[in-house]
């Protein structure tokens with residue numbers, strides 16, 4: 406269903422569309438955004454909320470998968486569908502990725518998707534991670550991560566796939582802590598880390614599964630800007646507008662020129678990557694580590 410809503414001088418396109426596994430993509434107003442002056446409607450089952458300002462062509466994509474936006478199958482499918490819809494939309498020029506729940510941007514992969522599942526299940530799950538990443542990292546749009554909270558592991562993956570990262574100041578962490586779960590970050594994730602912070606720092610960070618507080622992440626270049634949490638969205642919108650002063654075509658071609666080798670490499674090695682993930686994740690010792698990690702998370706309370 407697609408409707409157009411004119412409000413406050415801007416035209417808002419609103420549609421609710423059902424994606425596989427019952428996840429929804431809806432274009433709607435975001436409650437805190439300066440771009441937002443459309444009508445707000447919401448249902449609790451929607452795991453991705455999207456608002457798009459037709460005039461500027463800036464879309465805000467809010468992950469809405471309580472309690473911590475862990476990337477389960479449904480959220481991965483919704484994110485991918487959403488990125489692909491926006492990619493096809495000729496009037497869309499930029500995408501801001503953020504969390505609908507401040508304080509946690511994304512807790513990474515849903516650990517339960519990796520625990521006590523069949524090799525086929527985890528293989529299919531991993532393919533959804535790959536496909537979501539291919540659509541975000543390979544996007545022609547300006548992509549901005551508005552990291553309004555913790556961003557470990559898969560959260561860091563999402564952030565690294567964007568063109569620019571703005572993070573909330575304070576006691577929030579970001580990084581690739583895979584080794585802490587006895588997992589090994591795949592080559593395309595490791596490469597993004599190297600590209601962001603350089604070989605030596607990435608090598609150390611990946612080996613020890615480091616999670617950095619936001620000020621250290623800024624120092625390393627893992628994020629590009631730190632702002633108070635309440636300003637993350639506004640500053641992201643301002644930053645996007647600066648990027649949009651550059652002609653889209655030249656910017657997008659330049660982006661593709663630098664990202665194509667890694668995109669092509671994963672496309673070529675997709676099945677091998679899935680096989681490795683299946684084998685590694687279902688290994689008994691890894692399952693034990695995942696179980697212990699889950700217990701540790703629960704015991705935190």
Ligand SMILES: CC/C=C\C/C=C\C/C=C\C=C\CC(=O)SCCNC(=O)CCNC(=O)[C@H](O)C(C)(C)COP(=O)(O)OP(=O)(O)OC[C@H]1O[C@@H](n2cnc3c(N)ncnc32)[C@H](O)[C@@H]1OP(=O)(O)O
Pocket residue numbers: 472473475509511512513514515516517555557558559560582583586588589590591592678679681682683685686702703705
């Ligand atoms: C080819 C490659 C081959 C092999 C290699 C394989 C894999 C490597 C590639 C990629 C791997 C990616 C790995 C991941 O992304 S694994 C996920 C890692 N994530 C984390 O370590 C973060 C864990 N969570 C936290 O630290 C915290 O929850 C927080 C800081 C994000 C938020 O803290 P809060 O205090 O706000 O919330 P909590 O009380 O801790 O959590 C609430 C609730 O949610 C549950 N939960 C948290 N995170 C996850 C998660 N990632 N998955 C599932 N569930 C999660 C937590 O247990 C609580 O549940 P209950 O309320 O107790 O039921």
